[in-house]
Amino acid sequence: MQKNSYLGVGLGLRKKHFKKVLENNQDVDWYEILSENYMKFGGRPLDVLKSLISKKIPIIPHGVSLSLGSSDDIDQSYFKKLQQLIHLLNPPWFSDHLCFSSHEKVHFHDLLPVLKTSESLEIISHKINTLQEKLKIPFALENISYYLKSHLDEMTEEEFITEIVKRTNCKLLLDVNNVYVNSVNFNFNAIDYIKSLPVESIIQIHLAGHWNRGDLLIDTHGDYICPDVWVLYRKTLEYLERPVSTLIEWDNEIPSFEELKKEARKAKEILKECFDET
Amino acid sequence: MKLKDYNKIWSQFLLGKINLQEAQSSLKIKNPHLELYKEFINHHFEFALAKNFPLTIKAAKLKLQEISPLYYQEYQAYDWELNSMGKQFPQFLTNKNYPLYIQELSLYEWLKFDICLSCENEEEVISDIAQEELCLNPLLIGQQFTYDITDWINKDLFQTPLELHHILLVTRDFHLKNCLFTKASQILLEIINVFLEQNRFIEKNELKELMLSHSSTSKEKLSKEIEFALKQNIILSKDSLCLNHSS
Numbered sequence: 001m002q003k004n005s006y007l008g009v010g011l012g013l014r015k016k017h018f019k020k021v022l023e024n025n026q027d028v029d030w031y032e033i034l035s036e037n038y039m040k041f042g043g044r045p046l047d048v049l050k051s052l053i054s055k056k057i058p059i060i061p062h063g064v065s066l067s068l069g070s071s072d073d074i075d076q077s078y079f080k081k082l083q084q085l086i087h088l089l090n091p092p093w094f095s096d097h098l099c100f101s102s103h104e105k106v107h108f109h110d111l112l113p114v115l116k117t118s119e120s121l122e123i124i125s126h127k128i129n130t131l132q133e134k135l136k137i138p139f140a141l142e143n144i145s146y147y148l149k150s151h152l153d154e155m156t157e158e159e160f161i162t163e164i165v166k167r168t169n170c171k172l173l174l175d176v177n178n179v180y181v182n183s184v185n186f187n188f189n190a191i192d193y194i195k196s197l198p199v200e201s202i203i204q205i206h207l208a209g210h211w212n213r214g215d216l217l218i219d220t221h222g223d224y225i226c227p228d229v230w231v232l233y234r235k236t237l238e239y240l241e242r243p244v245s246t247l248i249e250w251d252n253e254i255p256s257f258e259e260l261k262k263e264a265r266k267a268k269e270i271l272k273e274c275f276d277e278t
Numbered sequence: 279m280k281l282k283d284y285n286k287i288w289s290q291f292l293l294g295k296i297n298l299q300e301a302q303s304s305l306k307i308k309n310p311h312l313e314l315y316k317e318f319i320n321h322h323f324e325f326a327l328a329k330n331f332p333l334t335i336k337a338a339k340l341k342l343q344e345i346s347p348l349y350y351q352e353y354q355a356y357d358w359e360l361n362s363m364g365k366q367f368p369q370f371l372t373n374k375n376y377p378l379y380i381q382e383l384s385l386y387e388w389l390k391f392d393i394c395l396s397c398e399n400e401e402e403v404i405s406d407i408a409q410e411e412l413c414l415n416p417l418l419i420g421q422q423f424t425y426d427i428t429d430w431i432n433k434d435l436f437q438t439p440l441e442l443h444h445i446l447l448v449t450r451d452f453h454l455k456n457c458l459f460t461k462a463s464q465i466l467l468e469i470i471n472v473f474l475e476q477n478r479f480i481e482k483n484e485l486k487e488l489m490l491s492h493s494s495t496s497k498e499k500l501s502k503e504i505e506f507a508l509k510q511n512i513i514l515s516k517d518s519l520c521l522n523h524s525s
Contacts, residue, residue, distance in 0.1 A: 040359050041395035044455040065358035071282035078358050103289040107355040109322045109363065110315060115284040123281055147314050151306035152279050216311065 005092055005203050007058050007245040009264045009271070014250075018048045020257035027261055030058035032247045035094070036065050039081035053089065060204070060247075061085055061094045062173075065107065066131075068124045068141075069100035069114030074131070086135055093203055095140035095173045098124075098161065113146045116153040116160040125167040132170065140203050141165075142173035145181040145210075145219035158196040171203035174244075176236060180229045181210050181217040191235050199240055207233060207267060208249035222252030225263060230270065237274045246271070292316060294351055323350045326363035330391050334367075334384040337435040338376060361395070364388065379425040379439050386427045389419060389448050390457040400452065404514055410481045412504075412513050414473035419448040420462065428459050449511040452519055460510045465495055465503040469513065482515075 008029030013021060021031070031052060038045055038061070052059055065078065086094060099111040114120060132139050141164060143157065155163070164170065174194065183190035207230075209223030225233075225248070237244065248263045284305065291301035292315065302312055324346040328335065335342065352373075353366035368384040398417045407413055423446050430439035445462040447470075460466070472488050473480065480488070482504065489500055507513045 034360075036359050037361070040397065041361070042397040042399060043395040043450070045395065046397075047455065064360070069281075070285050071280070072285075075358060100285060100288075102358065103285040105356055106289060106293070107358050108289075108292055108319055109355060109360055110318045112288055112315065115279065115281055117279070117281070120281045120284075147311040148307050148309050150284075151308070152284065216314075218314075 005245065006243050007060075007092075009267045010058075010060070010245065010247045011260050011264055012247065012249050012251065013048070013052075013059070014254055015045065016254050017257045017260070018044065022048065022051055024257065024261075028057075028264065030060065030245070032060045032062045032249075035061040035063040035082060035085055035096075039078075039085050049088075058091065059089050060091050061089060062142075063094070063096040064109075064111065065101055066096040066127075067100045067102045068096065068098065068127050069112070069120065070102055071123060072102065072104060074127055075102075079131075079134075083135060086137065091137065093138040093140050093171055094135070095142055095171075095204065097142045097144050098157075098164075099144050111144045113144070113148065113150070114160075115150065116155050116157065118154060121155075121160060121163055121167070125164055128164065128168040128170050132168065138171045138203065139168075140171040140173040142175050142206065143178050144175070145178040147185065147216065147218075149186070158193060162196075162198050165198045165201050170201070172197065172199075172201045173204045173206060174202045174236070175206040175208070176233050177206065177208040177210055177225065177229050177249075178219055180226075180232050181219050184217050190232050191239070194232075194236055195239060202240065202244055205233065205236070205244050205246045206249050207246060207263070220252055221249050225266070230266065233267070234270050234274065237270065243271050243275045292319060293354065320347050320350060322360075323347075323363055326360070327367060330361075330364035331367060331384055331387050333431055333435065334371070334380060334387055337383055338371075338380045361391075364391075377438075379427070379430070382423050382425050382427050383431070385421065386423075386431075386446075386459075389421060390459075393417060393419060393448050393450050394455050394457055396450070400450075400511070400514060401519065404516060404518055407479050407514070407516060409516050410483075411479040412473075412482055412485060412508075412515050413479045414470065415449050415511050415514050417449055418470070418512055420445050420470070421448065422446075428461065447510070447512055452511065458510050460512060463503065465489075465493070465500065466507055466512065468493060468495075469503065469507055473513065 010030035010032055011028050013031040013033045038049055097111050098114055100114055101108055101111060128139050179190050179193055183193060207225050208221045209225055211218045211220045211223065246267045248260060250260060287301055287304045290296045298313055324342045327342060327346060349367060349370050353370055355363050368381055368388055371381050371384050396417055400415060400417060403413060403416055424441060424443055425439040426442035427439065447460040447462050449458045450456060451458055468489060472485060486500055508515055508518065511518065
């Protein structure tokens with residue numbers, strides 16, 4: 001499974017780069033799309049997507065609105081659209097976050113921390129199992145950056161994620177920047193955290209930039225990947241002893257396509273240094 | 279705590295129904311960063327409004343940091359789709375009694391954004407029609423305007439626009455998916471009415487005959503208007519894809 005799931009280094013597909021993407025598609029191994037931006041709409045975004053599909057460039061749908069950590073059931077209109085998108089893309093996996101983003105039909109459009117209790121574990125695992133069963137492809141769960149901890153939690157994030165993987169056999173999308181941001185904000189060892197996860201399930205890695213507010217690191221996806229995150233990425237790969245599909249995320253103040261490709265090349269160099277065969 | 283109650287407390291806090299102290303206490307959170315999440319959500323709404331309504335913001339001199347939280351408090355997002363966050367903004371401006379031309383400018387900007395991303399596929403419709411047949415564009419939107427917004431946005435946004443009671447027809451370019459705006463003439467409206475009444479594909483010559491039977495328009499003028507309607511994608515033919523609308 002692991003070898004077949006390795007796609008190389010990808011970029012987030014953003015409207016700003018549509019023209020360049022269509023011109024330069026051979027330079028980028030694969031793309032990740034924000035699922036919701038392609039689930040209801042046609043127009044130019046869909047045309048670009050279909051063009052990439054025709055060129056057999058892998059595209060992974062990455063969602064922000066599944067709201068796994070909400071007590072509400074999965075929105076059926078959302079599910080149907082996601083199903084259609086997956087049918088169109090035929091991706092090796094799809095992903096979303098360990099968070100909740102809606103409650104009783106109100107959408108906050110932000111990744112809010114989940115309650116880590118046995119009841120919540122049951123609800124989230126049930127949703128993931130249902131999704132994987134119906135969509136017939138693996139789901140990859142992404143760790144989020146968070147800025148507070150609740151004493152209502154009955155387990156740590158690592159324990160919670162490990163238990164979800166055990167109950168669902170889902171994959172993990174390890175956001176190395178999020179781990180780094182959380183480790184600085186909450187003063188824990190980032191690589192120890194990663195080692196405590198069911199690492200054999202890691203199918204994809206996210207790399208992104210953050211903002212140092214002074215008292216807090218904030219995950220903005222709006223800057224270059226910082227040196228410490230590159231170091232953590234290398235340490236993660238060394239620990240995993242295998243290449244993992246890696247995605248450069250940049251969503252705010254998006255730079256030129258060339259600048260994004262430079263970041264992707266850095267990731268490729270690290271992969272090459274760690275694993276000769278990539 | 280039950281997950282439903284946890285979600286509910288977060289929701290109440292984010293929607294301003296309970297204060298920070300109540301939320302922190304109920305969620306058993308000791309550090310001071312709960313308020314940060316409100317800032318994140320406001321930022322998302324600010325971003326959405328800035329993206330969808332750049333001209334409205336400029337013309338009305340709106341301060342996004344002030345208006346965005348007010349908009350969010352009144353019009354929460356009921357859709358998982360991120361682009362829908364700005365959908366109710368024209369209505370918000372109406373309720374806040376902004377001048378009618380500001381309301382219409384926001385509606386113009388929303389229509390432009392909405393139609394460009396529409397899932398309707400005009401090409402599928404074309405594939406169904408015969409060579410000589412014409413049909414009404416399924417995407418076509420007709421919107422009544424009091425002010426000449428299309429003219430105004432190319433001039434000084436800080437001057438009040440001219441009044442021009444008219445219907446604006448909205449379609450999109452086949453290739454670039456850009457928006458096409460057309461001020462509806464009487465003949466264009468009559469052409470549209472024929473298609474709405476007949477509710478079928480119509481051959482070009484038959485359309486002319488139908489039009490001429492109850493209109494005083496000359497045959498030459500009518501032909502010109504039909505070609506114009508085709509160029510603006512108001513009506514479609516088998517050759518619509520080949521027309522260069524992007525110029």
